[in-house]
Amino acid sequence: MSKLLLKYISIIATIYLLSMAIDKVTIQSTPALFALGLVLLIVNLLIKPLILLLTLPFSIITFGLFTFVVNAWTIMIADGFVSGVNMGGFINSLLAAFIIAILQHILRDTSKARH
16 A cells, blocks of 8 residues: 555544544534645645754754654644534644554554555
């Protein structure tokens, strides 16, 4: 499976699971969830590298942990573009970024184990 597809699956799964676990994370429709996944992929490809470059000193000082904050910002940016999904703030976006990173790692390891 390609990296982008794995990332897309992990984004959609994470947002869906968070919407079931946290009341402030709401999804009004399935197409809105899929749209958020697509918009987040585009934001990660186009805007995230620039934000990472601008925040490089903070990432160095925090030994890379600041990238979770950058990931939360990208989720909040994507949330602003999609009207049918509401992440409910920075903390929920940070939690989503953390879970997405874990899911991507798990999916990447399982796809490597099959080959």
